[in-house]
Amino acid sequence: MIRAVLRNLTSGPIAVQMRRFVVVGAITAGIQMGLLWLFVDLAELNYLIGATVAIEITIVLSYVFNNAWTFEASQNTGTIEYLGGLLKTNLVRGTAIPIQLGVLYALVEWASVMYLAANAVAIFLSGLYRFVLDSQWTWG
Template sequence: MLRSYLRSLVSGPVAVQLRRYTVVGTTTAGVQMLLLWLFVDVTALNYLVGATVAIEITIVMTYVLNNAWTFASIQNTGRRNYLVGLLKTNLVRGTAIPIQLGVLYALVDWQGIQYLIANAVAILLSGVYRYVLDVKWTWGRT
């Protein structure tokens, strides 16, 4: 059973979905990093406030891209389903915000790590959590 599951991560529909999710996540993580840099270094916003705003902006962007490409075969269509999916992903990713901000704060304030590097680590650590909940709840598939 474990062997077949691991094989499905390398080839098959789950592998394709996971690769697409990773591409979307990497792209939106880059956007989030750029936004965070703009908010902190250009507008002098506190890094935690800037991260919160950048996260919310990329939550919407991530949903749009994942719904259109990653989960194209099971995408949320129609106005109501699309908005319900957006609400669900906001709840999923919203619950990951404290995880991401907590890691960011701990790495910056307790460990002295530069905020952009700390944010990249926080994105990675909260990424698995977001993927599992998005797959199971936002798009209702395993």
């Protein structure tokens, strides 16, 4: 399944969706990085707590943007369907939170990488995982 997704990045039925998913992901990653900085440097929260809160906020934003644009052909409409999709994406992306926090922790604590740079790597590594599950289940 992952090989097929990678092969279809430039052409194929999911190429447009993948590119849109990446754009939405880049925007929400920027928002997540800004929120993380605010939570850690200004509110003085632990970086893992700040990351968890920032991730959840951007999960909701990602769903709104992806439902409206990335997956517009199969978008969730109507209150029940929309909220059901939001629940599904929270479950999908919620399973990615331990991956992202684990990579973040490992890079900060074991490799002495600055928390913002480590978070960027963690976002990238969990991105493909989130796309595959969201495209197949949330909007599948």
